[in-house]
Amino acid sequence: MRFRRLGNSGLAVSVVGLGTNNFGTRLDAESSYAVVAAALDAGITLFDTSDSYGHSEERLGVALQGARDYVIIASKFGSDVRRRGLSNGADW
Template sequence: MEYRNLGNSGLQVSVVGLGCNNFGRRVDLDGTRAVIDACIDQGVNLLDTADVYGGEGASEELMGAALKGKRHQVVLATKFASPMGEGPMQQGGSR
């Protein structure tokens, strides 16, 4: 796998990353583990998720379980501020 520096952070990330938007919606915990393990085995270390992926944090929760004991092997990117509900405190980065 080829790696590149992530800005001036000192982190090196794989040129291929894994988008995790199907974890929780279409892929269960066993599937999440299988995909993440296969990626790590191939040298992929950049995983991308968001609070809205899978619905109400499901992707992040499944990834947390799948990465137990392996967190040091990946660079985990997540995003927030997309609407999680109808209320004013459920969107836009509100508390």
């Protein structure tokens, strides 16, 4: 896996990241954990989640136990897509 610097943060992240929007909706917990394990095995260190993805943040936290020292989690908040659809508008 190749890595790049994330802006001016000093963090190095994998050039491939894993979006977890299906973890809280379409995938059950065990399948979510299996996807994260496969991603870690492939060298992926960047994971994207959101509070609007159902149980995604919780499942990602469980799946990343023991790996938290070397992964980066990017999370978002503020848009309730369940309430208004994919408007991309801010809730605040």
